[in-house]
Amino acid sequence: MSINEAQDSFTAAANEAIETTQANFRKATAAFEAAMPKFDGAPFEVPAVMREMAEKSVQSAREAYEKMKSSAEETTDLIEDTYATATRGVAEYNTVALESLRTNVNAAFDYFGALLATRNVSEAVELSTSHLRKQFDVLSAQAKELSTIAQKVATETAEPLKASVEKTIKKA
Known part of the structure; x- marks a missing residue:
């Protein structure tokens, strides 16, 4: 058979x-x-009372839908703003944390370089004591800065949510 x-x-x-x-x-x-x-083609007449009730029901449904839609849009905007705020805050926190880490690693390398250059035990003890005091102060300042940033991020992130909840409660 052919094609x-x-x-x-x-x-x-x-x-x-x-x-x-x-x-x-x-x-x-x-x-x-x-x-x-x-x-038979005869038109079916809906009583006026029934028509009025149906129109009121449709109007109520439209109003409820508009309220729900408006609320959903407000909630979406709130979540987007909260997410953006949290993202910026976490980025700032991470930047400061990485800078602190870089500073601490550099200080450790400087300390070990200086420790290898000491000529006797007393110089090594003095250098170690000095380094520990300095690092304690630096770490305290870094922890305070990171804590401040974390509190700021938490406050800035929670504030819009808190305001929204208060607004909702006042409406109710």
């Missing part, structure tokens, strides 16, 4: 399947229409 003959055979089979499907669809449509009740 042209195969194509012709396939096309004929496809056309036959389409015709069969269309015939079945027409039969199903006719059966559905026959099963549906017939209306």
Whole structure:
């Protein structure tokens, strides 16, 4: 069988399947229409009270939807602002922490270099004591700075959430 003959055979089979499907669809449509009740075309009149109640219900639903949509948009904005604030704060905290680490590592290398250059034990003890005092002061200052930044980030992040909760409570 050649390619042209195969194509012709396939096309004929496809056309036959389409015709069969269309015939079945027409039969199903006719059966559905026959099963549906017939209306005489007289308009159905909805009582005014029912129409008014339906209109009020639709209006109430619209108002509730608008309130919910507005609340969702406010919440989304609040979350985005809070996330942005927290991200900036964490970046600032990480920058200061990395700078502190760099300073401490450099101080340790300087200390070990100076320690290797000492000529006797008393110089090494004096250098160690001096280095420990200096590092204690530096570490205290770094811890204080990091603590201050952490408190600032926590406050700035929580403040919009707190204000939103207070606003919601006042509405209620």
